[in-house]
Amino acid sequence: MNSGNKIEFSPNLPRPNLPHHVTMATNSSFSYCGIHGGFTPIWRNNGLSQCFYDTIISGILVLLLLPLFYQINKMRKSGVAVESKYKPRSMMYKLQVLCMLLLFIEVPVSFGVTWGVVDHVTSGMAILTLVARSGAVLAGCWLLHLERNMMLLALGKKGHSGIMIFLWGYLLSTEVLRTTSWNSEEWWFQQQTPQQQILFGFWVGRLVCSSLLFTIGFWSPGVPKLNYWLHLSEDDRDVENGSEHLNRPRGEFSGLGSHGDRSTWSGLKEKAVLLWPYMWPSGNFFLQVRVMMCVVILVAGRVVNPYVPIYYKNIVNGLTTNQPWSYVWVQVCAYVGLKFLQGSGMSGGLLNGLRSYLWIRVQQYTNRLVQVRLFSHLHSLSLRWHLSRKTGEVLRSIDRGTISINNLLSYIVFNIIPTICDIMIAIVYFITAFNAWFGLIVFICLALYLVATIIITEWRTKFRRDMNTKDNKAKQRAIDSLLNFETVKYYNAEDHEVRTFDEAIKDYQESEYLTNTSLVFLNLSQNTIINAGLFVGSMLCARYVLDDKFQIGDFVLFGTYIVQLYTPLGFFGTYYRMIQTSFIDMENMFDLFKEGEEISDEEDSIVLQLKTGKVEFDNVCFSYTPEKQILKNISFTVNPGETYALVGSSGSGKSTIIRLLFRFYDIQSGVIRLDNVDISTVTQQSLRACIGVVPQDTVLFNDNIMNNIRYGRISARDEEVEEAAQASDIHHRILAMPDKYETMVGERGLKLSGGEKQRVAIARTLLKAPDIVLLDEATSALDTTTERNIQASLSRVCAGRTSIVVAHRLSTIVNADCILVVNEGEIIERGSHDELLDIGGIYNEMWQQQLTETSDAKENGKTK
Template sequence: MVALQSYCEGNESLAQAWAQQGLYPCFYFTLVPAVLFSVCLLLGALQYACYARFGRTMEPKYIPRSPLYAMQVLLSLLLALLPLVTLMWQALGTQLLYGYMVLYTCLSAVSWIGSVGLLRLERTRVMTQDRIRGHGAILLLYWALSFAAENLALISWNSPLWWWGLEDTNQKVQFSLWLLRYIGTFTLFALGIKAPGLPRKPYMLLINEDERDIENTQPLLPDARQHRSTWKDLGQKLHLLAQYMWPKGSYPLQVMVLFCLMLMGLERAVNVFVPIFYKHIVNDLTHGVAWYVLVKTVCTYAALKFLQGGGAGSTGFISNMRTFLWIRVQQFTSRKIQVQLLRHLHGLSLRWHLGRKTGEVLRSVDRGTSSINNLLSYIVFSIFPTVADIIIAIVYFTTTFSAWFGLIIFLCMSLYLALTIILTEWRTKYRRDMNTRDNEARSRAVDSLLNFETVKYYNAENYEASRFNDAIVKYQVSEWKVNASLALLNQTQNLVIGLGLLSGSLLCAYYVTKRKLQVGDYVLFGTYIIQLYTPLNWFGTYYRGTCGLTSGTLNYMSCHRCVCLQVKDEPGAGDLRFLAGRLEFENVYFGYVDGREILHDVSFTVMPGHTLALVGPSGSGKSTILRLLFRFYDVWGGCIRIDGQDISKAKQASVRSHIGVVPQDTVLFNDTIRNNIRYGRVDATNEEVVEAAITANIHERILSFPEGYDTQVGERGLKLSGGEKQRVAIARTVLKNPQIIIFDEVQGQVSS
């Protein structure tokens, strides 16, 4: 028969927090459900009242059907059931029940059922003014604290009062149940960040948008104003980052990475010993120890402080050495990113390049390159070390002082990190909007400068300055929101830090007055905590750097790779086998936009050695035919052949290697005339460049310039006349020596 005993085992007091190298089970299983019950039921009731009064019911068509949402509900119900299973097993296995076990079962079951209610509430109703997607702060805080509570149990790993020993069946079952709770709470927290049961965009924005326009419009760049969680596609982002951190093919740099990681580990050890030796100095001075002992302690402390540097090791020998060694790794990363970005941009389709905004693209590339470099430093040398320092501090104070100190640090740090993540996720939308406004301002400035002549033709200087001023004003409005929300975040962090420092210092001072601790221990606690808080002050910055990744280069690249690569080589495509140069268009259909054909059933043949002129009014499709031949686009119907081979079945590079183009709008690089001609074949000699210029009838004109072939043509060749630019383009094509030459002029022609 099951007998209900006293509230705690052995008639001990609930005030006993630490027993036999671990948290006292009665204390732990009373504190945890009480906190979770308060968060879920009390704050949840407030949220329910707000939703009932100020909310509205979501339209079912906007609520996504997601199996992950069903998993959220099932996991919550499972976690509500597990305490009942644990209580039943305790009753059947040991025939002993204590009051705290019944309390833990009831409060845990009720709070988890309450979380299901909140989950359902957020799926079916929304606040009228809510413009943020994702779960509310109460559910996220509840899941975060639940997972943190399961981690808190690890402090009692060496305690015989807990189930870690796995010595009998009861302990094995209890451990299995805890493992289920651990996995369940972690999964719920991870799914909570993703919010699979809620709309992908803020509901109040969805109902005000024209969905047809959204479905038919594909943005050239990701919408930076659309809020997307930092945790979305986290695995893909980390996988992409890993290739930049590890310098493949460079063994010296790989050794340098490993050495930097070793220095980072050494920093963690030094951070622990600096406050300890400071404590020894205070105790030695208080007790009046011998001079040589004090000198030894002070010298050791000074040496450790030299290694650590000011406060958090930001200027110490180890940190400076690691920063110095990491420069080469960072340069390798930066070079690899920039080259890969340039290759990627050149790989995008003509459709994307015709619609791009150069200033916006350049700004995104610059920000994306720096964001990946900063992100690697944030994750490897800031976030991971900060989390490691917190864990070390909890373990150290729990084992050296008492469990109360470990509990204070754990609760303070958990609350600090949770609030930082939640508030940073909230303010990310303002930062994205600021980046978008920044891109728009830069794009307007670049477009205005690129079209300098047009601005002058129409006396539009004041108009351009006014447009640029409006763009800057919009940017500054977004910038103010970013800075204001940052001030709120910093004040919240400061409040949590202050409360944690106050409670820990008061407890430590009380123990000193009761002679349970020495004066040096108080100094140790204060020094250690302040040292721990210093990097935490920057945690929001580190996390914002992680948030910036969502709108940075990784999504920028992946989005374009999926959308803009309209012309692709078929798997297993081979090189074009050029024989004589017979060119055929057979029943070709094509248009740039669905529903509007430019070419309709076009067929013609160009025999080897012949020239074909394409004559027609503007917009009739002459340039379109040339773009199709060069495979800037693929045809809708029909076929284009060279020597009987369908060019869509061959590699694009091999097709283009046999074709030379003199474009209608000639654009030159901001370089010398010689290098612009040599671009047709970059390994050509100076003599071959001159021969090509003679063939294009531009040689004498070039020699008339003061610097001859070394004359700078200016940006986009603006220093040359239209005819001179076209002659340079002809020379460049002649130097390439293609088998098929295309002149895209007023009278287009194809020569084979």
């Protein structure tokens, strides 16, 4: 009789007295358990009964068919088909499909090999396994296909259904639990025959496939992730009920709340693509060497960790068995040396310290690169986006996003990956050095820990998002109040602002309370699972020591190693939470990166070489929104050196013409030309280099006057800056200030008067020396006396240059070569000042009205 329960008889030998169930299995060519003995005893020969185990596993799979088919039927009846353009393309999804197909093919192949090659006889248990596994895997393939192509509108969580995740988790756990019979001769783990090695290979394949399915399943790649409702097509949307379009309008910055309750792992591929340039410092060999050295140190740390408790065990065993001093001191030196490399807890070791030192420059590179790229991207966005942005929210998003990228790289590379490696090494070591029970205890404890961490963290994600949203609102409110402090003072609204800010803080703290409370619950759950595993393992190890199966050093080894393993594992939940937090904090920053450039240069754009400065509008039509047309067939030509003026009521489109010439927006139809060149075919930088603007509301940087004027041409010398100031008639006023050109102008230039700010703007434009000058109501906010003084400076700016002036006071443009009267987006009158007065139209009415207002103002002044 062979070892284990596989029994063969020689015809020349008498049959031994066997248990009834084994006799039945050998006397018949077909039985329920076949050659694997009986259903009981459950534990024999250092392992589980294979007949018992496969029967229980298959029975549960048959029960799982009910919820699987229920979900399939629900998807078929209530699901709505998703258009192919909304199905995410993912290699991970294809890997999922491949694993499911391999699991399905493996079932009949394994059944055939077992029947025809290994056992040469089938059994009821094998047939039950064939039917149960085939049915469950086939139903899983069907459900996976439906989840890819259909969506339940009422489903709150977008991704794989709970039964699908449970199926994959169950398939994985069944293969892992087989390792409890690692030392059993009834199974095929320890068998060396080719036939048994084939079965072992099938087990390895099932383990790998089920592990991939379960791991990837949490991110649900390939499954449509629509935020709130299924986006079918433009014609299928419920316009009547006011359903919003899924895609935000260009230029509308969304807050954190727009991400809803979806998992922060969604869109992982897109996030990884954005993160990769910051993870690997391409083009910097010095930093690349540092990264590789950090990786080598991580590998060295994984090698060192198992040997620390092993040498500690050797010391204890050496002392308890009276080993010679030559043996003990070597073990002590090795232990102390390894402990010096490892450190205590999460810090203090030579390896961790060296890795942290090498990573400093890499982290600084990442920090700088993220901020510079995002800053450059924000400056590339259109005027439409900047007009609709919330400055406080954007700044908070940049700050949190930058910090979160550094944290994310550190947590994943130096905490999560090493911890997972340590866990795998520990499981393998306990199975090989102790027995499968210890490996099973560690695996179950870690599996429960990770599952609880993931589930609870995903649940509390919405609290963190809500807290970030309210934090943004509170900070935005504070920044708005401080920026508009003059208005607050004017209306004596300090108490109102304080109350509003206090309410915003209270609202934020409500969400903060929920976030911190859920964190306490998570920590308590993790601590309970960890200590339960430590208790069970310690009890089992202590029992083996009392039974003389283990030495005292083995108990010390288990306790030391498990505590050493649980130390980083105790932080694993923190790492996962921090990664979740980092992803949440990055979402706003990713939204900023995703903001498209509304105005961008074409690949074949040319550099504009302006020679004469001719400006031409040819049937230009433009609208900010489709509902309202702003400009309608605007046509005019400004010859080199001429001055054209635009007048009309507010909202008629005058300033829009200026913005279109500067190409802040692209027109819907028509052409704008400079020197007979379409401005849409030239680079924006070369176009704007030829144009100088004196805006209506001049905003200065919080810097000194010298640098504010120099902003017109960054490379200008101090002498050139002073010449521009003299030309704009502000030089003498600057010299009268205590700090002269070093005088700080304050936030937005508030320390200067309106006339002084306008003269600084004029000096900027003079320093730039553009070929075309645009004056956008540059003196409308000034008093009459200041306006007259500045007009002389403006005349010097426009002398010999092509100029377009948007005027509020008609007296400032009486000498213009041509005046265009704009009304509701159309040019209704054009001509010189005298010609328009002779016509007696709209311009004449505006002129007479301003004359009357001026006379009334003079009379009122005399009366006073």
